[in-house]
Amino acid sequence: MAHAHDSSQERPAILDKVRPAELPRAKLILNDRSFHWITDKVCAIVEEPTPTWWKVLFVAALFIASFTFVGMAYLVSTGTGTWGLRSPVGWGWAIVNFVFWVGIGHAGTLISAILCLLRQKWRTSINRAAEAMTIFAVMCAGLFPLFHVGRVWFAWWLFPIPNQNGIWPQFRSPLEWDVFAVSTYFTVSTLFWYMGMIPDLGAIRDRAKTWWRKAFYSLLAMGWRGGNRQWSNFEMAYLLLAGLSTPLVLSVHTIVSFDFAVSNVPGWHTTIFPPYFVAGAIFSGFAMVLTLMLPLRAIYRLHDVINQYHIDNMCKIILATGSMVGYAYATEFFIAAYSGNAYEKFAFINRAFGQYSWAYWIMVSCNVITPQLFWFKKVRENHSLVWIICLFVNVGMWFERFVITVTSLANDYLPSSWGYYSPTIVDIFTFFGTFGFFSVLFLLFIRFLPLLPMAELKIVSPQADPHAH
Amino acid sequence: MNERNERIHGVACTFRRPSDVFHAAERVRDAGWKCWDVHTPFPIHGMDQAMGLPRSPIPRLTLLGGVTGFLTGCLLTWYMNSYDYPLIVGGKPYWSVIFPFPVLYECTILFAAFGTFFGQFIFNRLPHHHHPLFDLPQFSRVSDDTFMIVLEARDANFHLDESRNFLLSLGGQEITVIRD
Numbered sequence: 001m002a003h004a005h006d007s008s009q010e011r012p013a014i015l016d017k018v019r020p021a022e023l024p025r026a027k028l029i030l031n032d033r034s035f036h037w038i039t040d041k042v043c044a045i046v047e048e049p050t051p052t053w054w055k056v057l058f059v060a061a062l063f064i065a066s067f068t069f070v071g072m073a074y075l076v077s078t079g080t081g082t083w084g085l086r087s088p089v090g091w092g093w094a095i096v097n098f099v100f101w102v103g104i105g106h107a108g109t110l111i112s113a114i115l116c117l118l119r120q121k122w123r124t125s126i127n128r129a130a131e132a133m134t135i136f137a138v139m140c141a142g143l144f145p146l147f148h149v150g151r152v153w154f155a156w157w158l159f160p161i162p163n164q165n166g167i168w169p170q171f172r173s174p175l176e177w178d179v180f181a182v183s184t185y186f187t188v189s190t191l192f193w194y195m196g197m198i199p200d201l202g203a204i205r206d207r208a209k210t211w212w213r214k215a216f217y218s219l220l221a222m223g224w225r226g227g228n229r230q231w232s233n234f235e236m237a238y239l240l241l242a243g244l245s246t247p248l249v250l251s252v253h254t255i256v257s258f259d260f261a262v263s264n265v266p267g268w269h270t271t272i273f274p275p276y277f278v279a280g281a282i283f284s285g286f287a288m289v290l291t292l293m294l295p296l297r298a299i300y301r302l303h304d305v306i307n308q309y310h311i312d313n314m315c316k317i318i319l320a321t322g323s324m325v326g327y328a329y330a331t332e333f334f335i336a337a338y339s340g341n342a343y344e345k346f347a348f349i350n351r352a353f354g355q356y357s358w359a360y361w362i363m364v365s366c367n368v369i370t371p372q373l374f375w376f377k378k379v380r381e382n383h384s385l386v387w388i389i390c391l392f393v394n395v396g397m398w399f400e401r402f403v404i405t406v407t408s409l410a411n412d413y414l415p416s417s418w419g420y421y422s423p424t425i426v427d428i429f430t431f432f433g434t435f436g437f438f439s440v441l442f443l444l445f446i447r448f449l450p451l452l453p454m455a456e457l458k459i460v461s462p463q464a465d466p467h468a469h
Numbered sequence: 470m471n472e473r474n475e476r477i478h479g480v481a482c483t484f485r486r487p488s489d490v491f492h493a494a495e496r497v498r499d500a501g502w503k504c505w506d507v508h509t510p511f512p513i514h515g516m517d518q519a520m521g522l523p524r525s526p527i528p529r530l531t532l533l534g535g536v537t538g539f540l541t542g543c544l545l546t547w548y549m550n551s552y553d554y555p556l557i558v559g560g561k562p563y564w565s566v567i568f569p570f571p572v573l574y575e576c577t578i579l580f581a582a583f584g585t586f587f588g589q590f591i592f593n594r595l596p597h598h599h600h601p602l603f604d605l606p607q608f609s610r611v612s613d614d615t616f617m618i619v620l621e622a623r624d625a626n627f628h629l630d631e632s633r634n635f636l637l638s639l640g641g642q643e644i645t646v647i648r649d
Contacts, residue, residue: 035614036613036614039613039614160549166554168550168553168554169549170550171549171550171568172558172569177571180572187579188578188582191582191583191586192582195586199510199511199612203510205612206611206613207613222590222595222598223595223596223598223603225508225600225602225611226509226510226611226612227506227507227508228507228508228509228512228516228522229520229593230595231509231512232512232522233527233588233592233593234512235525236524236527237589240528240585241585244531244582247574247578251574251575251578258571454510455510455511455512456511458510459512459514463487464487464511464513465488465514466488466490466492466513466514466516466519467488467491
């Protein structure tokens, strides 16, 4: 924000001499929409009568979510034996699902924090929904390790709270680091999301007609008045939270990867895990953002604010991170061969050609091959195809976590203790239900909170420039 | 009731375009006003300079939060794993800054985020649900597409008629007196 005033007046002399060509910047908001149009468009989503599709989806999502709750209730009342976990595979779908959902969340923080620091203005159209996705995905993720502890009523022992045994958590364990990383991530993401929403909640409050609507949004907007003295603090706080969320998001998936990398199981004990997990998380998260935003864009006719430029950028990030993930798969193989460690070599040959090779090849074809289609402009412009590719990426990234978790545990050192892990129906239903749980939360968000950040969209529209005449 | 209505909070004046309110703000600043504000639907680029506002003090609370978080993390891990119930793990020291580093790192970020988040509320004096501006009918358009300059009565420069004329000379559209 600083020096904006000066830069508009001082023009380097060299520019007059070389006369650079004016390259038009991609338009973030098409058809020169006015400020009022933006307010109307976004507020209408929460102000219109509840659409039928929303009611149908909400009931369906509640039904699906019940699978998770029934599954968890059955697990607690019967015991962890109802999950397919037994020696040697003690980490099955629960950990796979945990890493999968946490990874999904990372794109939201990437969009809201890292792209904010990099001044990528196109992020404004998608950041609110992506942040909501982060928070709900972390909620889904948290369920799994919580119930995986077995006796969920003792889960509070993970927190540094005095208990009757007089024993404290052991801070040398990566699982304990996870407790701190994921709970901090959830808290900071929620604060960031809520703070960014305050001006928009104020805008909905100012348009409210009924008293309950006025009361509800007044409460949430905290009496925001949009004075520049407030904006000045708000923007500073926003920038700082973006600056804090950036190292946070990188640390969260790094610590999640430490759950594996700090152990000495072949295939897990590698230094490549943190960057490889972070790239994979952003890859899967962007796929999820597109999976959610493409239908919403069609339903609410948001084509002017989420245009081809936004979709192109997201596809390119998926392409870039997908290629990084593919490169990491190749590096893992090379290092295993180069290490001269027989167990490490076996772990990787076993991944690709062993008893779980079917999962490995699903992972490779979904994560490495399908995103390469995004090199083609025709593919990026075909939104149904983009949506389908994103589904493949989501499936592929789930399988990546499955391959990492299960293959290494099922066949580690001693062939006499090898095994084959399969999930039970309880595992499958519990995981399936989390999609319902996620959808319930996301549908409520669409219905009651501003889906797009209005104030930020207004900043990036051309008429917001105070020096334009 | 009557007595309350007599009290004046200030004078408000609306503008249609960001450039209009921007140049008007520069003139209010140059006229030496202290208690005034520019209400806008979004933060206008360069408005802090146009209003002559100092840098926001929030980073101080962020730093305070971060340092508190780091020290809290150190104290927590040292007290639990080294003082109250010492754990012997692999013959290593009971406490060092290395092994609980992820915990210290997360605590630093968490507390710094608290400092920033609550700092925003403290310095913006929020929540603040009752404010004379909310009674102004045109104020509801400020979160949409209208820009508003408010000159407050507690400023030394304030004089009802003069201030009203001053706002008129800035090119404002609707001028209203805000009552407390």
